[in-house]
Amino acid sequence: TEMGRTETEGSDDLSVLKVASSKRRSFDAKSFMPQRVNAEISRRYDIDTHEIGSGGYGKVFVAKDREVKDRLVAIKKVIIFDDEKKVAFMKEAQIMKELDHPNICKLLETYEQGKFMFFV
Known part of the structure; x- marks a missing residue:
């Protein structure tokens, strides 16, 4: 894996990047x-x-x-x-x-x- 990316069969790069991005972010109350x-x-x-x-x-x-x-x-x-x-x-x-x-x-x-x- 690269930068927390996990690859699954049939996944597109955008969904993979969204998952990776969400894993890197900490909880932020301001987002609510x-x-x-x-x-x-x-x-x-x-x-x-x-x-x-x-x-x-x-x-x-x-x-x-x-x-x-x-x-x-x-x-x-x-x-x-x-x-x-x-x-x-x-x-x-x-x-x-x-x-x-x-x-x-x-x-x-x-x-x-x-x-x-x-x-x-």
């Missing part, structure tokens, strides 16, 4: 961060209509968490133009889940509604 698909973000957050920033793919707003008293959050709202962009945003969310630094915003959760994705 909520991703809410077709959930109404406004049920959890009261989003201010005034944007605090914008970029090529979306805008950033301040919102009040309805479940945690006195907690304000930033919500990045991006437009999913196509499947390629959706994959890119999903990768961005995965990377953000793994970051832990005092000068980097923590990703609390993500929402996907229609053609929009929200990073909280």
Whole structure:
């Protein structure tokens, strides 16, 4: 075996690499961060209509968490133009889940509604 790879008859390289990759990773609670698909973000957050920033793919707003008293959050709202962009945003969310630094915003959760994705 090479790098923890186990080969079985009829297996393709992708499934073998997935198994090898999963064996190398340790348990990470951040990987269980909520991703809410077709959930109404406004049920959890009261989003201010005034944007605090914008970029090529979306805008950033301040919102009040309805479940945690006195907690304000930033919500990045991006437009999913196509499947390629959706994959890119999903990768961005995965990377953000793994970051832990005092000068980097923590990703609390993500929402996907229609053609929009929200990073909280």
